[in-house]
Amino acid sequence: MSLEELIPSNHAKSYLYSIFIRTGLVLSTLVIGLSVPFFGLVMSLIGSLLTMLVTLILPCACFLRILRGKVTRLQVTLCIVIIIVGVVCASFGSYSALSEIVKSLKG
Numbered sequence: 001m002s003l004e005e006l007i008p009s010n011h012a013k014s015y016l017y018s019i020f021i022r023t024g025l026v027l028s029t030l031v032i033g034l035s036v037p038f039f040g041l042v043m044s045l046i047g048s049l050l051t052m053l054v055t056l057i058l059p060c061a062c063f064l065r066i067l068r069g070k071v072t073r074l075q076v077t078l079c080i081v082i083i084i085v086g087v088v089c090a091s092f093g094s095y096s097a098l099s100e101i102v103k104s105l106k107g
Helices: 014-035 039-066 073-106
Strands: none
Touching (some): 014 039
16 A cells, blocks of 8 residues: 555556555565465464464553553453463464465475
8 A cells, every 4th residue: 555655646557556555565475475475374373373462462561561450350360361361372373374385385
């Protein structure tokens, strides 16, 4: 979107330029994905870490931090359980991705 914002909107061919920019970005991502070894495995490692961090761990940690003195024991307990589940899931996902990377490197 930031590249498309550089094109003046009153330009007659701005829609055509947007299509070329999007197509170029998709093709460059494809080239990087095909040329970098273990790209999918590295992306699965990053995804397992960041997904659990963004969806489970950070929201609960921020909730507890923002409402520090106003949360009930039940809310604190549930947030801690959710954080623990997020850490366990991130650990299993990271272990799985790392073991696949090591297996690919060995054989």
